[in-house]
Amino acid sequence: MSHEPELLPLLGEPPRERSDAARNRDALMCAAKELVDSAGVDAVTMDAVAERAGVGKGTVFRRFGSRAGLMAALLDASEAAWQGDVMGGPPPLGPGAPPRERLLAFGRSRLVGNLERAALVQAATGAQPRSYAAYSFTATHVRYLLHELGVRGDIDLLTTALLAPLEVPILLQQTQIEGIDVDRIVAGWEDLVARVVDA
Amino acid sequence: MSHEPELLPLLGEPPRERSDAARNRDALMCAAKELVDSAGVDAVTMDAVAERAGVGKGTVFRRFGSRAGLMAALLDASEAAWQGDVMGGPPPLGPGAPPRERLLAFGRSRLVGNLERAALVQAATGAQPRSYAAYSFTATHVRYLLHELGVRGDIDLLTTALLAPLEVPILLQQTQIEGIDVDRIVAGWEDLVARVVDA
DNA sequence: AATGAAAGCGGACCACGGTCCGTTTAGGCT
DNA sequence: AGCCTAAACGGACCGTGGTCCGCTTTCATT
Numbered sequence: 001m002s003h004e005p006e007l008l009p010l011l012g013e014p015p016r017e018r019s020d021a022a023r024n025r026d027a028l029m030c031a032a033k034e035l036v037d038s039a040g041v042d043a044v045t046m047d048a049v050a051e052r053a054g055v056g057k058g059t060v061f062r063r064f065g066s067r068a069g070l071m072a073a074l075l076d077a078s079e080a081a082w083q084g085d086v087m088g089g090p091p092p093l094g095p096g097a098p099p100r101e102r103l104l105a106f107g108r109s110r111l112v113g114n115l116e117r118a119a120l121v122q123a124a125t126g127a128q129p130r131s132y133a134a135y136s137f138t139a140t141h142v143r144y145l146l147h148e149l150g151v152r153g154d155i156d157l158l159t160t161a162l163l164a165p166l167e168v169p170i171l172l173q174q175t176q177i178e179g180i181d182v183d184r185i186v187a188g189w190e191d192l193v194a195r196v197v198d199a
Numbered sequence: 200m201s202h203e204p205e206l207l208p209l210l211g212e213p214p215r216e217r218s219d220a221a222r223n224r225d226a227l228m229c230a231a232k233e234l235v236d237s238a239g240v241d242a243v244t245m246d247a248v249a250e251r252a253g254v255g256k257g258t259v260f261r262r263f264g265s266r267a268g269l270m271a272a273l274l275d276a277s278e279a280a281w282q283g284d285v286m287g288g289p290p291p292l293g294p295g296a297p298p299r300e301r302l303l304a305f306g307r308s309r310l311v312g313n314l315e316r317a318a319l320v321q322a323a324t325g326a327q328p329r330s331y332a333a334y335s336f337t338a339t340h341v342r343y344l345l346h347e348l349g350v351r352g353d354i355d356l357l358t359t360a361l362l363a364p365l366e367v368p369i370l371l372q373q374t375q376i377e378g379i380d381v382d383r384i385v386a387g388w389e390d391l392v393a394r395v396v397d398a
Numbered sequence: 399a400a401t402g403a404a405a406g407c408g409g410a411c412c413a414c415g416g417t418c419c420g421t422t423t424a425g426g427c428t
Numbered sequence: 429a430g431c432c433t434a435a436a437c438g439g440a441c442c443g444t445g446g447t448c449c450g451c452t453t454t455c456a457t458t
Contacts, residue, residue, distance in 0.1 A: 018424055018435060046415060056438030157387030164363035188356030195394050217405060217454055245445060255408030260446065
C-alpha cells in the first residue's frame with residue numbers, strides 16, 4: 001500500500017487541473033481575445049464566448065466566475081509583459097536607473113497603459129481576486145521605490161495617493177470630459193511626485 | 200396672432216415639466232428612497248420601484264434614464280444638505296475658517312461621507328450627467344481653496360490629485376481589503392495636503 | 399368647451415449575466 | 429481493462445436592465 005500523495009507534492013493545495021479543463025480554458029481565453037480584437041469589449045458576451053469556444057455557457061462561468069473575471073484574466077495576460085518590463089526590462093522603467101527616474105517612468109507607462117486598456121479595465125472591475133492582485137503589483141513597486149527614495153511618512157498611504165490619480169475612471173474623466181490632454185496629465189503627475197517625495 | 204413664447208422665458212430651454220410627470224417623479228424618488236432604507240441598495244430594482252410607485256417601468260427609465268441615473272438622483276438629494284453646509288454652514292467646513300482648516304475639514308467630511316454612502320455611490324457610477332455635476336461641486340470647492348492658499352502649479356490637476364484618493368473604490372479597497380482604519384486614512388490625507396500645499 | 403399635438407405612459411419584449419442540476423468524463427486505483 | 433469518484437460539462441432557466449411603440453393625458457389655443 002505505497003502511495004505518494006501526489007506526483008509532485010510541491011505547493012500542496014491546488015489539486016491540479018484536469019486536461020479537458022485546461023484545454024477549454026485556453027479555448028475560452030482565445031475566443032474572448034479574438035472577440036475583443038475584432039469587435040470590441042462590448043461584444044464579449046458570455047454566450048458569444050461560449051459558442052465561439054464550442055463549450056457550454058456554464059463552463060465559462062466555472063472557469064472565470066463572472067464576466068469581470070474573464071476580463072481580468074484577459075487583462076492579466078496582456079499585462080504580464082509589462083510587469084516583466086518593470087521588474088527586469090531596460091531602464092528607466094526597469095532596474096538600473098535611479099529610483100526617481102524609475103518612478104517617473106513607471107507613472108508615465110502606467111498612465112498611458114491604463115488609457116489604452118481603459119475599456120478592458122473597466123469591464124474587469126468587480127472581479128474580487130484579480131483587482132487586488134494586479135493592483136498589488138503596482139502598489140508593491142511604488143512602495144519599494146518610495147522606500148528607496150527615503151521618503152518619510154506613511155508609505156502605504158502615499159503609495160495610494162500616487163496611484164489613485166492613475167486609475168482609469170479618473171483618467172477618463174480628465175481626457176474625455178474635461179478635455180485635458182495626456183501630456184498635461186503626465187506633467188501634473190510628475191509635479192505631484194515631486195511634492196510628495198521632496199518632503 | 201400674439202404669442203409670448205412662454206409664460207416665463209427665463210432660462211429659455213427647459214420647456215417645463217408636465218404636472219403628471221412631476222407627480223410621478225416624486226412618487227418614484229420616494230419609492231426608491233423607501234426601498235433603499237428598508238432593504239438596501241440591491242433591493243432597488245427598476246421593476247420594484249415602478250410597482251411601488253404605481254407606474255409603468257418605462258416611466259422610470261423615461262425619468263432617470265437608467266438605474267445609475269436613479270441612484271444619482273437619490274444621491275444628489277441626500278448630498279444637497281452637505282453641499283449647503285460646505286457653502287454656508289458653520290466653520291471650519293463652512294466659510295469663516297482659514298482656507299487650510301476648511302480644506303482639512305472638507306477632506307474629512309468627504310471621506311467619511313463617501314464611506315457612508317459607498318453603496319449608493321457605486322450604484323450611481325456610470326450615470327453620465329450627474330457623475331460630473333456632483334464631482335464638479337467638490338472640484339470647484341477644492342480648486343477655490345487651493346487658490347486661496349496661494350498654491351502654485353497646475354491647480355486643476357492638484358485638485359484631482361487630492362480628490363482621487365477620496366473616491367469610493369479606493370476607500371473601500373483600503374478599509375475592506377487592506378484593513379486600514381479610517382483615522383489612519385484621514386491622517387494620510389492630511390499629510391498629503393501638507394505636501395501638496397507647502398510647495 | 400372643444401380640439402389638436404406634443405409629452406407622457408405602460409407593459410410586452412429582448413439580451414445578457416448568472417445559477418442549477420442531471421449527465422459525462424478524466425484519470426487514479428486495483 | 430474495468431471501476432469509481434470527484435471534477436467538469438452543458439444548456440435550460442431565471443431575474444434584471446433597457447427598449448419600443450401604440451395608447452392616454454395634459455394643456456395651450458381658440
